[in-house]
Amino acid sequence: xxxxxxxxxxxxxxxxxxxxxxxxxxxxxxxxxxxxxxxxxxxxxxxxxxxxxxxxxxxxxxxxxxxxxxxxxxxxxxxxxxxxxxxxxxxxxxxxxxxxxxxxxxxxxxxxxxxxxxxxxxxxxxxxxxxxxxxxxxxxxxxxxxxxxxxxxxxxxxxxxxxxxxxxxxxxxxxxxxxxxxxxxxxxxxxxxxxxxxxxxxxxxxxxxxxxxxxxxxxxxxxxxxxxxxxxxxxxxxxxxxxxxxxxxxxxxxxxxxxxxxxxxxxxxxxxxxxxxxxxxxxxxxxxxxxxxxxxxxxxxxxxxxxxxxxxxxxxxxxxxxxxxxxxxxxxxxxxxxxxxxxxxxxxxxxxxxxxxxxxxxxxxxxxxxxxxxxxxxxxx
Numbered sequence: 001x002x003x004x005x006x007x008x009x010x011x012x013x014x015x016x017x018x019x020x021x022x023x024x025x026x027x028x029x030x031x032x033x034x035x036x037x038x039x040x041x042x043x044x045x046x047x048x049x050x051x052x053x054x055x056x057x058x059x060x061x062x063x064x065x066x067x068x069x070x071x072x073x074x075x076x077x078x079x080x081x082x083x084x085x086x087x088x089x090x091x092x093x094x095x096x097x098x099x100x101x102x103x104x105x106x107x108x109x110x111x112x113x114x115x116x117x118x119x120x121x122x123x124x125x126x127x128x129x130x131x132x133x134x135x136x137x138x139x140x141x142x143x144x145x146x147x148x149x150x151x152x153x154x155x156x157x158x159x160x161x162x163x164x165x166x167x168x169x170x171x172x173x174x175x176x177x178x179x180x181x182x183x184x185x186x187x188x189x190x191x192x193x194x195x196x197x198x199x200x201x202x203x204x205x206x207x208x209x210x211x212x213x214x215x216x217x218x219x220x221x222x223x224x225x226x227x228x229x230x231x232x233x234x235x236x237x238x239x240x241x242x243x244x245x246x247x248x249x250x251x252x253x254x255x256x257x258x259x260x261x262x263x264x265x266x267x268x269x270x271x272x273x274x275x276x277x278x279x280x281x282x283x284x285x286x287x288x289x290x291x292x293x294x295x296x297x298x299x300x301x302x303x304x305x306x307x308x309x310x311x312x313x314x315x316x317x318x319x320x321x322x323x324x325x326x327x328x329x330x331x332x333x334x335x336x337x338x339x340x341x342x343x344x345x346x347x348x349x350x351x352x353x354x355x356x357x358x359x360x361x362x363x364x365x366x367x368x369x370x371x372x373x374x375x376x377x378x379x380x381x
Contacts, residue, residue, distance in 0.1 A: 051069075051071045052071050052072050054071060054073065055073065055147065056073060056126075056145045056146060056147040057070070057071065057073045057074035057077055057078070057124075057144075057145065057146050057147065058070070058071045058073070058074060058143060058144075058145050059071075059074050059093065059143065059144040059145075060132075060141060060142075060143050061090060061141050061142045061143070061144065062141050063139055063140060063141055063142075065089055065090040065091075065142070066087055066088065066089055066090075067085050067086055067087065067088050067089075067090070067093055068086070068141065069082070069086070070082060070085055070086075070093075073148075077097075077119065077122065077124065077148065078093065078096045078097065079096065080096060090106055090144075091103060091106060094106055097117060097119050097124070098119055098120075099117065105117075108127075108240065109127045109129050109144065110129055112128075112129070113240060113274070113276070113381075114240075114275065114276040114380060114381065115127045115146075115276070116149075116238060116276060121150065122148050122150050123148070123149050123150045123153050124146050124147070124148060124149070125146065125147065125149045126145075126146055126147050126149070127144070127145075127146040128144070128145045128146070129142060129143070129144050130142065130143050130145075179220050182216035182217070182220050186213045186216050186217065189212055189213050238276045238277050238278045238359075239276070239277070239278075239279065240274040240275070240276060241274060241275070241277050241279050242272055242274050242275075243272055243275060243277075243282070243307060243314050243316060243379065244269045244271075244272055244307055246277075246279060246282050246283050246286060247267075247269065247286055247305060247307065247316065248269070249283060250283060250286045250287050250290060251265065251267065251290075251305070253287065254287070254290045254291065254294065257291070257294050258294060258303060261294060261297065261298065261299050261300070261301075262299055262300050263294060263297055263299075263300065263301050263302065263303055264301070264302045264303070265302075265303045265305070266302060266303070266304045266305070267304075267305045267306075268304070268305070268306040268307070269305070269306070269307045270306075270307055270308055270309065271309075272307055272309055272314045273309060273314060273381050275314055275379045275380065275381055276359075276380075277359060277379065278355075278359070281355045281358075281359075282355065282359070282379075284351070284352070284355065285351075285352040285355050285356060285377065286316065286318075286377075288349065288351065288352045289318045289352065289375055289377075290303065290305070290318060292349070293318055293319075293320035293322065293373070293375075294320075295322075296320050296322025296323055296324075296372075296373060297320055297321060297322040297323075298322070301320065301321040301322060302320075302321050303318070303319070303320055304317070304318075304319040304320075305317070305318055305319075306319070309381075310378070312380060312381055313361070313362075313378040313379060313380055313381060314378070314379050314381060315376060315377065315378050316376070316377040316379075317374060317375070317376050317377075318374070318375045318377075319372065319373070319374045319375075320372050320373055321371070321372040322372055322373060323369070323370065324367045324368045324369040324370055324371050324372050324373055325367040325368075325369060325373060326369050329367075330365060330367055356377060356379075359379055359380075360380050361377060361378050361379040361380060362376075362377075362378040363375065363376070363377055363378075364376045364378075
């Protein structure tokens with residue numbers, strides 16, 4: 001038998017083997033592709049489940065800031081369907097939250113600013129933007145998340161209300177006691193004034209009695225004002241503002257007091273990021289702290305007002321060279337109607353602490369008897 005194989009036959013065998021190898025490889029690639037597609041479909045289904053189940057609104061954007069996808073919570077709060085929103089710009093989507101300036105809102109979101117929006121009956125907060133990158137580091141889009149804090153705010157109000165009710169008896173009794181003292185003084189001086197007028201005695205004494213009565217009435221007015229501030233509802237809409245501008249306004253108000261007391265005011269205000277605040281309330285806090293510092297020094301001394309910026313907070317420091325406090329006095333500081341001042345009510349710092357807590361900030365007091373006091377206010381950025 002002739003087993004000789006010609007060159008042509010070898011070529012044909014090689015071609016058959018190559019063809020077989022090609023189809024085997026193609027079959028493997030198609031199988032791998034099909035497997036990858038099934039895995040991708042499963043992964044996408046899981047991803048859809050995760051974002052749809054998330055209690056936050058989740059919006060996925062393409063690199064050009066057009067909307068790619070939005071979950072159920074986002075559709076509910078923006079009150080639009082996926083088909084209506086898909087392909088729209090971020091500004092068009094944000095405008096559906098009934099904001100006056102969508103561009104300003106987007107800028108605050110991208111700058112990681114603290115934002116709180118009231119949309120109808122809802123309060124939306126905790127806006128977070130994150131850029132998305134592929135495995136090579138290229139930006140492929142972004143994701144925006146925010147949540148509904150309406151119930152949380154309601155719960156906070158209920159807790160605050162319960163705390164108020166728990167101390168209302170103590171506050172009412174203490175307030176009545178504090179107001180009774182100046183009323184007794186006014187009644188006594190009015191009786192003396194009536195007697196002096198009848199006997200036509202010295203006019204200087206009458207002027208002195210009148211002055212004391214006015215002071216006592218002013219004191220009652222301050223007690224009542226501080227008491228009302230403690231019970232004032234706190235669910236106000238805040239705005240982005242600079243702490244320095246609030247401080248500068250208060251400095252104008254206290255400057256005359258400092259001059260009359262021969263107290264030097266030193267300021268060191270560094271550039272600060274804007275923070276979310278209720279400006280009038282923070283102004284009341286700063287005013288309380290500066291007035292306390294001036295009264296602690298009485299005549300002579302230095303009031304130093306500094307601001308600085310930390311990683312997560314802007315900071316206000318109010319430093320005085322007054323009489324200072326002992327450790328025991330520091331422990332009681334902030335309690336209603338506890339004060340280290342003879343004519344103080346203690347309500348000023350109580351109100352200030354309440355306002356700072358509502359801004360999720362911190363208030364720290366350091367003091368040394370005979371040296372002075374430093375109060376630090378930290379507000380979150």
